[in-house]
Amino acid sequence: MQAEERQLRIEEYLQKAEFSSLDELARQVNASVSTVRRDVSALETQGKCRRTHGGARILTPRSDEFTFTTRDSQQVVEKEAIGKACAALVQPGQSVIMDAGSTIYHVARYLQDKKPQIVTNSLPIANLYASDHLVEIILSGGVIYPRLGVLVGPLAAETFAKMHADVAIMSANGITPEGVFNSHALLIEIQQAMIQSAQKVIFCFDHTKLNHKAVSFLCELDRIDTVVTDQPVPPDLLDAFRRNNIEVVLP
Amino acid sequence: MQAEERQLRIEEYLQKAEFSSLDELARQVNASVSTVRRDVSALETQGKCRRTHGGARILTPRSDEFTFTTRDSQQVVEKEAIGKACAALVQPGQSVIMDAGSTIYHVARYLQDKKPQIVTNSLPIANLYASDHLVEIILSGGVIYPRLGVLVGPLAAETFAKMHADVAIMSANGITPEGVFNSHALLIEIQQAMIQSAQKVIFCFDHTKLNHKAVSFLCELDRIDTVVTDQPVPPDLLDAFRRNNIEVVLP
């Protein structure tokens, strides 16, 4: 590949991913880490991105929850790990319903090789693969919920009610032995439709969500097939998981 | 092969590929790398491409106009003018169906003050106002058409069939006294649904589209209420407009 083409592709990839490790970039453009490092340095002098330790990021991150701020850089690492582990559960060519939310966004980033068919109401995920010919994206309709870039409303719920997918990859605000809870009431109905339409249901939770309860009830544990999380599950919750035949996956 | 023909084909190939190595070009035109290198140098002095190490690239990055990296396309000035003029036709608070396409994107940019409710299948327009609380965006569902960022397919058509809006702001590839034409067959059905669902239909055409015919028929002139364009309309077309009570708006 040409040097300029490589740099352009790095730039484009960064636009979508906001942040990327040099390793990941090297894989993306099929070059060595050294070369990518030099490319990123060149792009930095052109003012097109900023180098960080181990990677690069775009200058103007999107102004929503997907922003990688230094504040929750720790969280990002965990979400990356969850994302990678969860993506590994998807088989090549499967149809995947994907929830909106930053954790699920990180799952999406690792799905490219699986050539999946993704059905989602998440604008960031849609943008991630908007010009990728390997990944087919079906976007639900709906009203854009400003800050989050999520499509909500009856149009979105209808879309998922009509769909059938192999897997649903979901997230929520909390999970306890009593079930899964979310704080965005607007999303509940849509998420329930997503769960209804999928053969297999995978939930992703970072450890802060375990045994945490939020306002609205989303679903019973028995609808869940797999939980992906980043730390060992507390005993009482693990018991509940066992009773409901929920598989637990750690990175 | 003639030298000129070779250079023409190199130029054409670059237009398609955006980047190419000399090796690849040599294979394309069936000549040696040395020869192709000279050709590329010649094309560079003519200002038709730029040499890079190991290859060449076109000067104007192939901005699919829709690509989210806000790269500029040709005729930006005209499109801006049309966009501004067209936006002025929208009343505050109206519901507006917006077609996908670069011209309409420029209309969208000037709509913020009108606090409109926008219904669209254009991902770039959706992104434009994704985190704006003044403009409500309803995105149609659908499959993302890779490089264009347009939502297509039955889901999209259905959405518009169910909608009702005050205005539809549309574009197409050409307009003649016989009607409006577009080249993307995938979009025709969706655009027809858009036109059907709107009280008032506005079409935007830059002057290159006037009296230009494309593959697929989109609609008759009598469905149009207003045409916004950037140069005076040719007499025969203007006659047809008058017969169909079409108002013409120039910036």
Next chain:
DNA sequence: AGTTTTCTTGCAAAATCTTCCAAATTCTTC
């Protein structure tokens, strides 16, 4: 403090560029 990861620097291999030359092609002139 010690371990791991990443960065820098220097270097050698690979790829590419320039320059030059000879063969091939085309053009000119007779």
Next chain:
DNA sequence: GAAGAATTTGGAAGATTTTGCAAGAAAACT
């Protein structure tokens, strides 16, 4: 049509750039 001149083409030698790797330095994590 043929001989000679001019141009184009393909390739080779040496210069230059790019690339990937490795060792020590710096930074981050535990």
